[in-house]
Amino acid sequence: MTDPHTNPVLKVEGISKSFGALKASDNVSIDLRPGEIHALIGPNGAGKSTLIKQISGSLRPDTGRIEVLGRDVTDLDTVARARLGLGRTFQISSLAMEFTVLQNVVLGALGAQGRVFSFFRNVMKDKTLLEPARRALERVGLQDEAQRRTADLSHGQRRQLEVAVALTLNPKLFLMDEPMAGLGASGSKVLTGFLDELRHEAPILLVEHDMDAVFALADRISVLVYGAVIATGTADEIRANPEVRRAYLGEEDAA
Numbered sequence: 001m002t003d004p005h006t007n008p009v010l011k012v013e014g015i016s017k018s019f020g021a022l023k024a025s026d027n028v029s030i031d032l033r034p035g036e037i038h039a040l041i042g043p044n045g046a047g048k049s050t051l052i053k054q055i056s057g058s059l060r061p062d063t064g065r066i067e068v069l070g071r072d073v074t075d076l077d078t079v080a081r082a083r084l085g086l087g088r089t090f091q092i093s094s095l096a097m098e099f100t101v102l103q104n105v106v107l108g109a110l111g112a113q114g115r116v117f118s119f120f121r122n123v124m125k126d127k128t129l130l131e132p133a134r135r136a137l138e139r140v141g142l143q144d145e146a147q148r149r150t151a152d153l154s155h156g157q158r159r160q161l162e163v164a165v166a167l168t169l170n171p172k173l174f175l176m177d178e179p180m181a182g183l184g185a186s187g188s189k190v191l192t193g194f195l196d197e198l199r200h201e202a203p204i205l206l207v208e209h210d211m212d213a214v215f216a217l218a219d220r221i222s223v224l225v226y227g228a229v230i231a232t233g234t235a236d237e238i239r240a241n242p243e244v245r246r247a248y249l250g251e252e253d254a255a
């Protein structure tokens with residue numbers, strides 16, 4: 001369990017973001033503590049992805065402040081935030097399907113570092129890239145698939161590969177947008193086990209529709225409705241919260 005008194009690795013304070021008349025983030029404050037998985041749940045269109053984008057740096061909030069490891073990153077771009085230790089996996093795959101598994105990890109690490117390359121052959125011989133890439137593949141259990149074409153992997157293996165790409169940067173914390181999406185029961189079980197271990201190394205802010213995974217993994221859960229956080233608490237507190245049941249869980253019969 002996490003100690004609420006330790007300094008959070010991520011602190012979001014009063015973030016708001018509007019698209020025209022629509023308030024996609026409405027004065028959101030949340031934090032992420034060392035060793036924890038903090039899940040962000042809410043109905044479709046509640047503003048989960050919009051919030052993740054603002055934390056990762058790909059979308060600028062209208063107001064509010066974001067701190068990563070005690071540093072104000074509100075004005076930093078995605079590359080600078082990644083360098084500080086903010087890892088991210090995406091809702092839609094960013095993998096190059098025709099490339100091998102190992103090539104994707106190497107290229108992903110290069111891109112995330114903001115580096116450019118001119119000769120692909122040289123990049124694939126660069127030990128400073130290859131070694132961390134192989135280590136990351138081992139961590140997620142894909143070491144035997146390194147030379148396979150990414151398009152030939154199962155959906156679950158691609159999700160593992162995305163985590164491996166993010167791991168090469170040694171993230172101090174993770175933002176994950178629906179990592180279980182499209183995984184079968186066995187795939188999500190494997191990934192659940194992996195995230196359960198990963199949290200000790202890098203705490204995770206997890207957007208996820210799979211309620212079994214959320215209630216199994218999350219130390220804390222925040223519920224977003226119409227851009228605003230209506231509750232934050234443990235799984236039991238969230239299950240028992242009448243406002244949450246009315247606004248969300250009750251309607252999906254997930255409690």
Ligand SMILES: Nc1ncnc2c1ncn2[C@@H]1O[C@H](COP(=O)(O)OP(=O)(O)OP(=O)(O)O)[C@@H](O)[C@H]1O
Pocket residue numbers: 019022024042043044045046047048049050051
């Ligand atoms: N770039 C944009 N321009 C205009 N409206 C947007 C934009 N991005 C998101 N929205 C709107 O903001 C609201 C929040 O969207 P968001 O994708 O963050 O929700 P979500 O909770 O992640 O949904 P889902 O669970 O379906 O992924 C939605 O009404 C969406 O249509």
